[in-house]
Amino acid sequence: MTKLRSLIISTPFRWSLIYLLSFLVIVGGVTGTLLWRTNDLLTSQVLETIRAEVDGFRQQYRIGGPDLLERSVTERGLGGGNGLYFLREPRGGRIAGNLRRMPDQLPTDGGSALFRYHPPGAIRSAARERLAAGVSVRVADGSVLLVGRDIEDQREFLAGLRRVLLWSIGLVAFAGLAGGYLLSRKILGRIDAVATTSERIMGGDLSERIARDGSGDELDRLGARLNQMLERIERLVSAMREVTDNIAHDLKTPLNRLRNSVEAALRDPRGEPAYREALERTIEEADSLIKTFNALLSIARLESGAAGDNMTSVDLTRLVEDLFEFYEPVAEDAGLAIRISRDGPAVVRGDRQLLGQAVANLIENALKYGHATRPGAGPGAISVRVEHRGGQALISVGDRGPGIPADQRGRVVERFVRLEGSRSQPGSGLGLSLVAAIAHLHGGAFRLEDNDPGLRAVLSLPGLAAEPGESRRPSTRAAAAGSANSDRGSGRRNDGATLASHWRRTAR
Amino acid sequence: MRVLVIEDDSETAAFLQKSLKESGHTADTAGDGDTGLVMARTASYDVLIVDRMLPKRDGLSLITALREAGDRTPALILSALGEVDDRVKGLRAGGDDYLAKPYSYTELLARVEALARRAAPEESETTYIVGDLVLDRLSHKVTRAGTPVLLQPREYRLLEYLMKYAGQVVTRTMLLENVWDYHFDPQTNVIDVHISRLRAKIDKSFDRALLHTIRGAGYMIRDET
Numbered sequence: 001m002t003k004l005r006s007l008i009i010s011t012p013f014r015w016s017l018i019y020l021l022s023f024l025v026i027v028g029g030v031t032g033t034l035l036w037r038t039n040d041l042l043t044s045q046v047l048e049t050i051r052a053e054v055d056g057f058r059q060q061y062r063i064g065g066p067d068l069l070e071r072s073v074t075e076r077g078l079g080g081g082n083g084l085y086f087l088r089e090p091r092g093g094r095i096a097g098n099l100r101r102m103p104d105q106l107p108t109d110g111g112s113a114l115f116r117y118h119p120p121g122a123i124r125s126a127a128r129e130r131l132a133a134g135v136s137v138r139v140a141d142g143s144v145l146l147v148g149r150d151i152e153d154q155r156e157f158l159a160g161l162r163r164v165l166l167w168s169i170g171l172v173a174f175a176g177l178a179g180g181y182l183l184s185r186k187i188l189g190r191i192d193a194v195a196t197t198s199e200r201i202m203g204g205d206l207s208e209r210i211a212r213d214g215s216g217d218e219l220d221r222l223g224a225r226l227n228q229m230l231e232r233i234e235r236l237v238s239a240m241r242e243v244t245d246n247i248a249h250d251l252k253t254p255l256n257r258l259r260n261s262v263e264a265a266l267r268d269p270r271g272e273p274a275y276r277e278a279l280e281r282t283i284e285e286a287d288s289l290i291k292t293f294n295a296l297l298s299i300a301r302l303e304s305g306a307a308g309d310n311m312t313s314v315d316l317t318r319l320v321e322d323l324f325e326f327y328e329p330v331a332e333d334a335g336l337a338i339r340i341s342r343d344g345p346a347v348v349r350g351d352r353q354l355l356g357q358a359v360a361n362l363i364e365n366a367l368k369y370g371h372a373t374r375p376g377a378g379p380g381a382i383s384v385r386v387e388h389r390g391g392q393a394l395i396s397v398g399d400r401g402p403g404i405p406a407d408q409r410g411r412v413v414e415r416f417v418r419l420e421g422s423r424s425q426p427g428s429g430l431g432l433s434l435v436a437a438i439a440h441l442h443g444g445a446f447r448l449e450d451n452d453p454g455l456r457a458v459l460s461l462p463g464l465a466a467e468p469g470e471s472r473r474p475s476t477r478a479a480a481a482g483s484a485n486s487d488r489g490s491g492r493r494n495d496g497a498t499l500a501s502h503w504r505r506t507a508r
Numbered sequence: 509m510r511v512l513v514i515e516d517d518s519e520t521a522a523f524l525q526k527s528l529k530e531s532g533h534t535a536d537t538a539g540d541g542d543t544g545l546v547m548a549r550t551a552s553y554d555v556l557i558v559d560r561m562l563p564k565r566d567g568l569s570l571i572t573a574l575r576e577a578g579d580r581t582p583a584l585i586l587s588a589l590g591e592v593d594d595r596v597k598g599l600r601a602g603g604d605d606y607l608a609k610p611y612s613y614t615e616l617l618a619r620v621e622a623l624a625r626r627a628a629p630e631e632s633e634t635t636y637i638v639g640d641l642v643l644d645r646l647s648h649k650v651t652r653a654g655t656p657v658l659l660q661p662r663e664y665r666l667l668e669y670l671m672k673y674a675g676q677v678v679t680r681t682m683l684l685e686n687v688w689d690y691h692f693d694p695q696t697n698v699i700d701v702h703i704s705r706l707r708a709k710i711d712k713s714f715d716r717a718l719l720h721t722i723r724g725a726g727y728m729i730r731d732e733t
Contacts, residue, residue, distance in 0.1 A: 280724070283612070290610055291693060310596060325662060326688060329701045357692040364695050431695070 012187050016180025024173055031165045039158055043133060046149045047112050050135045053083070053147050054110075058137075066141055070096045073145070082150040084117065084132055090142030099146070103134070108144050110137045115148070131155050190219050194226070206234045251292065258285040295430040302354075302437035310353070313464060316346040316393050320359055320386045327363045336370055337381040338363075346388040347464045350442045355461075358438040361431040362397040362457045370399030370454070393463035398456035404448060435459065509533040509624050510552070514544030514570065515559040515586070524557065527613050528620075541565025548574055553581055554624045557616075560587035560598065568601040575602035582623035586611070595691065614725040618677040625673055636671035639731030641710060641718055643671050652710055662687070663706050670719065670729040679726035703727055 007013055061069045070087060077085045077098030086097035094101070103115035116129040134148030193211060200208045209230060210223040258281075265278030324340045331338035348355075366382040383398045432446075435457070439446040444461035511528055513535055515521040521537040528535040536551070538544035541562040548556055548570075556574075560567040571583050585603040587594060595606040605619050636643040640653040648664060650657040659667065666687050670678055680699040684690050703719065711717045720728050 283724075286610075287612075294608075294693075322688070326690075326698060326702075327696075329705055330696055330698050333701055353691045356690055360690070360692065360694060367696060 007181065007184055007188060010184045010188050013180050013184035016176065016183060020173060020176035020180065023176070024169060027169055027172070031169070035158060035162055035165070038161075039154075042154050042158075043151065046133050046151055046154075047135065050112070050133070050147050050149055054135055054137055054145070057145060057147070058139075061139055066139070066143070069139065069145070073097055084134065084146070084148035084150065086146040088144040088146070090144075095143060097146070099148075102136075102144070102146060106134065106136045106146065108136050108138050110135060114151075117148075119150075187219070194223065201230065206230070206237060247296065251289065254285055254289055254292075258282055258289075261285075292430065295434055299430065299434055299437045302434075302441045310351045311349050312352065313347055314350045314352045314355055316348055316355070316395060316461070317342045317344065317386045319352065319356055320384060320395060323356060323359050323363060324384055327360075327367065331367060331382060334367055334371075336367065338384065339381070340384045340386075342386040344388065346386050346393040348393045348442065348461045349464055350461065354438045354441070358435045358459060359395060359397075361435050362395075362459065365431055365457065366397050366399040366401070366455075370401040388463050391463055393461045394458060395461075396456055396458040398451040398454060400451070400454040402454075404455050406450065432457075509554045509621070511535045511555050511557060511620060512538065512544070512548055512551075512553045513557045514538045514541070514548075514562065514567070515557070516540060516562050517559075520559075524613075524616075527617070531617055533620075539563075541567065541570050545570050545573055548581065549577065549579065555620050556581055556583040557620065558583050558585055558603070560585055560589065568598060568603070571602040584616070584619055584623055586616075614677065615679050615681060618679045618682060618726060621676050622673050622678070622682065625676065636668070636674065638671055638674045638729050639716065639718055641671075641729075643668060650710070652714060657709055659706075659709060663702070663709065666702060666706055667710065667729075670727065674729050677722050677725045677728050682726070 057069060057072065060072050064071075073085050073087045073096040076083055077096065084097075084099055086099040086102050087095040088102050089095050099117060103117060106113050106115060112133060112135045114131060114133050117132055119130055130150055130152040132148045132150050132152070134146055136144055136146040138144050190213075197208055197210045209227050212220050212223045212227075214220065261278050261281050265274045268274035268278075320342065321340065324338070328338055363382070363384065370382050381400050383396075385394070385396045385398075387394050432448075436446045439459055439461065442461050444459065446457070446459050449456045449458060509532075511533055513521050513524045513528075515524065515537065516539055518539065521539070525535040525537055536547060536553075538547050542564045544556075544558070544562070545565060556571075558567040558570060562570070565573075567585055567587075571585070574581065574583070582604040583602070584605045584607060585595075585598040586607055586609060587598065588609045595608075598606045604623055607616060607619060634645050636645070642651050644650070645668065650659055650664065650667065666683065669683065669687050681693075683699050684694070703721075707717075707719050711719055716732070718729055718731060720730060720732075722728050
């Protein structure tokens with residue numbers, strides 16, 4: 001019952017019902033008008049014939065007086081055909097004609113009317129009354145003449161036609177209803193299939209897909225779209241699951257370490273100095289855990305698009321120069337040469353703090369992993385470059401470290417992914433994920449390239465037009481890695497200048 | 509220094525009250541926004557510590573209400589929301605500093621003391637003097653025992669900030685935020701490197717060191733004699 005109900009209230013059924021009803025109203029109107037007009041036309045033709053006949057009788061009356069009229073009425077009445085005649089004397093008696101009596105409802109002023117009569121010659125009670133149309137006129141001597149025609153056949157023809165039309169309308173109505181029913185049952189069946197599938201998906205089976213019939217119709221296309229959406233959801237969910245697993249691993253490990261060290265301290269016979277040591281270590285561990293948490297939350301916020309309220313025009317060249325200046329002493333202390341090359345302002349719309357964080361992460365990464373491993377390669381060098389090229393602002397940070405094999409480069413951007421050999425370095429494995437998330441938020445991209453040797457990280461952001469009036473003078477600065485390497489340092493400075501002018505040329 | 513702690517978590521409030529007392533300050537506590545507002549307006553405090561999410565009246569609207577009433581008592585906002593745009597909202601509402609939870613007590617204390625100093629009238633000083641180290645804020649010249657010290661612009665700003673809060677602990681995060689305007693955590697010891705460069709310029713060739721490292725907290729510039 002509910003199935004039938006849901007079928008009746010279904011959209012296709014309701015729509016076909018509405019279509020059917022309006023169709024029926026229109027067809028009914030047209031058919032009715034047609035019948036009425038046909039009847040009218042036939043009747044008026046009959047009346048015209050009658051009027052002509054009446055005129056003929058009048059003529060005869062004028063020529064031969066009442067006698068001739070009586071004679072010709074009698075003749076016509078006996079002549080067969082479907083003419084009906086009656087001549088009544090002024091007092092009411094019958095003079096001539098083939099009708100038994102004058103119909104009552106007839107006016108005598110020459111107007112036309114319909115009346116019923118018993119066919120002459122038939123047995124009165126057995127015969128059916130027939131329909132006729134007639135005109136009666138008063139003749140000059142006071143007698144009344146009625147001329148009529150039998151229109152029973154016309155009536156029957158029209159009644160038959162009406163029956164046929166009504167039947168066909170009924171048939172159309174039935175076919176329409178049945179069609180609507182079948183149509184809505186088919187559509188409802190497919191929609192129910194989608195609903196059942198989505199119920200199973202809600203039940204937890206994300207691998208479920210909506211069945212398609214491959215016809216390419218709108219429901220099939222909808223199914224394709226929904227399947228695409230499901231695929232994306234499944235990917236997101238599995239990514240989230242992976243992140244959860246990572247969190248479980250990367251946060252539980254330090255938590256466990258923290259717990260172990262506290263436990264060990266409690267067992268330590270030295271007492272207070274051991275406690276103090278353990279507590280200090282605990283605070284350090286807690287701080288690093290907090291940092292990891294913050295980084296994770298930032299990434300989540302960035303990826304959800306919730307951040308980004310503080311977008312302003314940011315000149316990346318200024319930003320990178322400041323960060324370069326910020327990290328220069330660190331690089332120097334680490335024995336790494338760092339240099340910057342830039343080429344006029346590179347303005348983007350962005351969040352200064354987030355972009356600063358992204359660039360800082362890249363520089364810190366280079367500081368951490370940029371030490372040359374190849375013998376004889378000299379001290380590592382980090383090159384930071386900002387340029388504005390083809391509507392894109394590009395920041396790249398290259399190092400001369402071991403680099404990352406091509407097949408691993410995509411992976412290191414994922415959360416918590418730390419390659420073998422880097423696990424000994426401090427860090428959460430979230431730095432590059434954060435950079436990628438920041439790039440994404442700004443409508444940009446982040447990629448890792450081969451610096452041959454070493455790794456080059458490139459952050460590209462959609463640029464705004466450079467402000468006019470700013471000089472586009474390239475400048476290069478280099479910091480030498482200590483006094484022992486000052487010769488090398490100056491050599492690199494030249495490299496940097498050449499490189500900068502090279503880039504400038506390509507930009508034009 | 510008299511501090512009002514407006515914090516709905518009673519354990520945190522008690523911890524802050526106890527710690528501030530140990531640091532030589534007095535502290536009152538309020539458990540919700542309305543009580544906090546009434547207390548802040550009736551008594552006079554040097555610094556307010558306001559939790560961002562409070563029952564009855566949230567921290568930001570409390571500070572806005574105070575500022576509208578003309579009360580300029582420095583306020584430090586504590587919040588579990590550590591994002592940059594949240595801190596911008598906090599400062600826009602009239603807060604003077606913003607500290608994300610979880611924070612370390614040393615960080616909080618350093619910031620509270622800096623806030624109290626900021627409100628003091630010496631703000632308009634044109635010369636900072638610590639021992640024989642003199643920083644002239646008008647000419648941007650620095651001398652130690654009469655000898656000029658040549659500083660890079662950023663080094664000058666670092667020293668200026670340290671000297672402004674002379675005798676007080678300044679944390680690495682405070683330096684990062686106020687000298688460089690960076691609101692993110694570097695993973696490396698950048699600040700320490702910059703401090704050691706500055707130290708090489710102002711302390712190296714002198715017997716008495718003025719720039720001290722406070723272990724587990726930050727730095728302090730002070731003439732110890």
